[in-house]
Amino acid sequence: MVDNSIVRAARAAATPVLAGDKTVRLIIDNREVEVPEHTTILDAARAAGISIPTLCYLRELNEVGSCRVCVVEVEGIDQLVASCNNYVLDGMVVHTNSEKVRRARRMNVELLLTQHDATCPSCVRSGNCALQSLANDLNVYHLPLRRHLSGDAWDYSYPLIRDNDKCVKCMRCIQVCEKVQTLGIWDLVSRASHTAVGVSGSRDIAETSCALCGQCVTHCPTGALRERDDTERAFEAIADPKKATLIQVAPAVRASWGEEFGLDPEVATIERLAAVLRRVGFEYVFDTDFSADLTIMEEGSELLARMQAKAAGGSSAPHGPMFTSCCPGWVRFVKGNYPQFVGQVSTSKSPQQMFGAIAKTWFAQVLDMDPHNVFCVSAMPCVAKKAEAALPTMVGQSGEPDVDCVLTVRELARMIRASHVDPAKVEPEPLDAPLGFGTGAAVVFGATGGVMDAALRSAYYLVTGENPDPDAFSEVRGMGGWRERTFDLAGTPVRTAVAHGLGNARKLLDALVAGEVDYDFVEVMACPGGCVGGGGQPIHDGLEMAAERGQVLWGLDAGAKVRFSHENPSVQACYHDFLGEPLSDRAEELLHTDQSGWKMPGEPA
Structure with a gap:
């Protein structure tokens, strides 16, 4: 989606909020809200106690609006806009849960699920998965679309495991590895509808200088990244009477x-x-x-x-x-x-x-x-x-x-x-x-x-x-x-x-x-x-x-x-x-x- 030019201009002009900056008044869900200028719609809504769901968003780390889960309706703009990286304007009227917004969010999550291995009972993130929670909250109880899983190979003996069939392409792992840890192990690979997240340079993970810090794991919203599970080795040793x-x-x-x-x-x-x-x-x-x-x-x-x-x-x-x-x-x-x-x-x-x-x-x-x-x-x-x-x-x-x-x-x-x-x-x-x-x-x-x-x-x-x-x-x-x-x-x-x-x-x-x-x-x-x-x-x-x-x-x-x-x-x-x-x-x-x-x-x- 392409944002309306006035919203895009407001985003481009964004600067850190300083004490004494002027404030902006807008209407969110029929509620008048006053916040400092250069505040995102997402933060303005949260300040008013209004919850907007997110998936790819991480403050100051990943604010790319790629998942389109946080979209809202702004009066006067035809397309829905991502609330995480669009900024408030004086007089703006925002609807965070209109029928148009609700349908779009549901469809976006359904599309994500078509490329997601939803075997939740056997996933280490079951019960602690942002996608699972979103699907439940949006009442996605049935998926009418066909699934297309990549089935990419991985060395499961390696301490760090990536399962691209659970990846939602949020790019959090790319951002934390590049911006915080400066290693650049992950990157987008392929193009268009085949775009996926993988090891940069199309390398095997064992060929990289990965520090195995695991920050990509703790910042992943799903089970696409995890540690190698060694619990059975421990259970086997416990059961061995000689050990x-x-x-x-x-x-x-x-x-x-x-x-x-x-x-x-x-x-x-x-x-x-x-x-x-x-x-x-x-x-x-x-x-x-x-x-x-x-x-x-x-x-x-x-x-x-x-x-x-x-x-x-x-x-x-x-x-x-x-x-x-x-x-x-x-x-x-x-x-x-x-x-x-x-x-x-x-x-x-x-x-x-x-x-x-x-x-x-x-x-x-x-x-x-x-x-x-x-x-x-x-x-x-x-x-x-x-x-x-x-x-x-x-x-x-x-x-x-x-x-x-x-x-x-x-x-x-x-x-x-x-x-x-x-x-x-x-x-x-x-x-x-x-x-x-x-x-x-x-x-x-x-x-x-x-x-x-x-x-x-x-x-x-x-x-x-x-x-x-x-x-x-x-x-x-x-x-x-x-x-x-x-x-x-x-x-x-x-x-x-x-x-x-x-x-x-x-x-x-x-x-x-x-x-x-x-x-x-x-x-x-x-x-x-x-x-x-x-x-x-x-x-x-x-x-x-x-x-x-x-x-x-x-x-x-x-x-x-x-x-x-x-x-x-x-x-x-x-x-x-x-x-x-x-x-x-x-x-x-x-x-x-x-x-x-x-x-x-x-x-x-």
């Missing part, structure tokens, strides 16, 4: 798992989740917070050693900052896009992988258990963790992967439902020992700035022998996309930077390449907001939950009895009884990795 099946729960999971069951954060505690997971069948329930504290000991010691080498100078002195290595999406990004920095990424494994390495060595020894019979499952807010666990460099002493199976929060919820467990009716239980204790410093690993904050707390102690105020480094917190601060560690300035979202990471790395900035320590998380905004988290269409979930984690840290990683008694016992000390030979063997030991597509050999 000791344990599960580790990542810090960010405690801030989000309850959303799948309508539970408030105060109710959806890690202790309640532990009880739920035991009812699902897991023999041991542990906390990745333990290995997050372990990561701080290794990565913090690595940072101090690097800084001492830089201070000593010489031709072999390291140059540039050390980057954190906790986020596999970030590691994939830097390897695929800035391979010159790979040598500056910490060699410390991520907390997920450190946990698996310890579970199949120290923990197996404590229980006098054959490591081959230990099946380690991870509950993660992440899709990239599935790929990380399968890397050839993440194999332990037993010859098996450190981590056997990775589940997203959504998969975890599906396992709980499949086991007919109602979390609201389960009494909380403590996590298992010795890998179930974590500090406040470990909890905040899931929020942007958390790794930096935790590392600086323990680095200060390692330098001075005294604990700082646990909130001394709070300036690294917040939702700014790229933040930098310099802190004093006993007379030594430490220049730090924190970035979240790969678009911000790209800006930071470009500045480093250009010599515009210089740091000692840099934290990068691939997903906006950090792991709390991860691609494996519960999906709330059109809502960004990272900031809210992050506040939950910072609140748990503030209320924790122990807020320093080096004071974790389980970590202390692990070093005393098994590892020796940070960066020891055994620690290097089990807890560190060669970041160059595997290649991304296109990465120089």
